[in-house]
Amino acid sequence: MTTMPTAAVAAYLDTWNATDPAVRAALLADHWTEDAAYTDPLAEVTGRAQIGAAIAGVHEQFPGFVFTAVGEPDAHHRQVRFRWGLGPAGVEPPIVGFDVLVTDGAGRICTVLGFLDRVPD
Structure with a gap:
């Protein structure tokens, strides 16, 4: 990864946006640790x-x-926090969240702590 926080966030969003299982698996292998942990309300x-x-x-x-x-x-140290939106491309996202990523010494994502800020009814 290049500069933390932008590279970690870009790798994270690329992974979440990968609809092809093979592409997603490759992104996970490249940018996430083998034992990465992900926790959000769901x-x-x-x-x-x-x-x-x-x-x-x-x-x-x-x-x-x-x-x-x-x-x-x-970001500071090996942590980055950021907000994200989920919705149709090009419009205001109906779902918005806040995540904290923790990376290992090589810049790979090892922990994600996620929160949902806005969810439609």
């Missing part, structure tokens, strides 16, 4: 396979939606 999973399955579930629930960065990330 999921608590560990490992690339479980994270990939959670991402696939989001694509099934929200077909055609994309994740985008909302605002600028903030």
Whole structure:
């Protein structure tokens, strides 16, 4: 990865936006640790396979939606926090969240702590 926070956030969003399972698996292998942990209000999973399955579930629930960065990330040490939106491309996202990524010494994502800020009824 190049500069943390933008590279970590870009790799994270690329992974979440990958609809092809092979592409998603490659992104997980390149940018996430093998035992990465992901926790948000709807999921608590560990490992690339479980994270990939959670991402696939989001694509099934929200077909055609994309994740985008909302605002600028903030980082210190090996941590970055940022807001993201989920919705149709080019419009105000109906779903907005806030995540904290922790990376290992090589810049790969090892922990994600996610929060949902706006979810439609």
